[in-house]
Amino acid sequence: MNVYFEKLIKPNTTHVEVFNRWENNPDLIPLTRPNQNQLELERRDIVTLEHLKQRLQYNHTYLIYLDDKLIGEMNYMVDPSHLYKKVPGTAWIGITIGDPEGRGKGIGYKAIQYLEEEIKKHGFYRVELGVFEYNIDAQKLYHRLGYEEIGRIENFTYWQDKMWKDIRMEKYLGVN
Template identity: 80%
Template sequence: MDVSFEKLTNPELTHVDVFNRWENNPELIPLTRPNQNQLELERQEILTLDKLTQRLKYTQIYLIYLDDQLIGEMNYMVDPSHLYKKESGTAWIGITIGEPQGRGKGIGYKAIQYLEEEIKKQGLYRVELGVFEFNIQAQNLYRKLGYKEIGRIENFTFWQDKMWKDIRMEKYLIDS
């Protein structure tokens, strides 16, 4: 199993197609974006090459490969307005393992470790993320990586006919 990562700098239509498939996958939507009701949960979002290029102006995106096949993406932005703890110099991270063959193999663990190293190279030492209350697998991954819960936001996302909390977690990146 060969896992590799690549910073996305020049997006192409093939990236847009893959991102659109992941962002509109009914299995992934509840895990990757907050929704206020069933209608939002079912909403399709179409990404264009222009929108992806614009996204790169405020988000660092890294592609995740398994045996040279694109299986996911991870990203971070610095000091976004949705931080729970407004601490300057914070990287907000996100990860999507879009292809089923990339899940449950420890790739997320390796990916987050890689992303943390990239964040440290930028001189940032605090990371924050949000994980939905029902996403136990992701919560376990983040705890295993040293993330600590710092708060919960009530009624944050809709899934399985009810509203769920968003759990906010943080980690300080310290050289070991």
């Protein structure tokens, strides 16, 4: 199993196609974006090349490959307005393992470790993330990586006919 990561600098039509597939996958939508009702949960978005280019203006995005196949992406942004703790110089992270063949193999663990190293290289040492309360697998992953819960936001996302909390977690990265 050859896993490697690559910073997305110049998106192309292949990236657009893959991002559209992941961002509109009904199995992934409840895990990757908050929704306020069933209508939002069923909404589909169109990712364009221009949209991906704009995203790179505020996100550092890295592609995740398994044996030369693009299977996911991870990203971070610095000091977004949705931080739970407003600590300057905080990196907010997100990860999507879009292809099922990339799940359950420890790839997410390796990917987050890689992302943390990139964050440290850029001079940031606090990381924050949000994970929906029903995403138990992701919570376990973040705990294994040393993330600790710092709060919960009630009624954050809709799924399976009810509203769920968003669990906010943080980690301070050691200085090498």
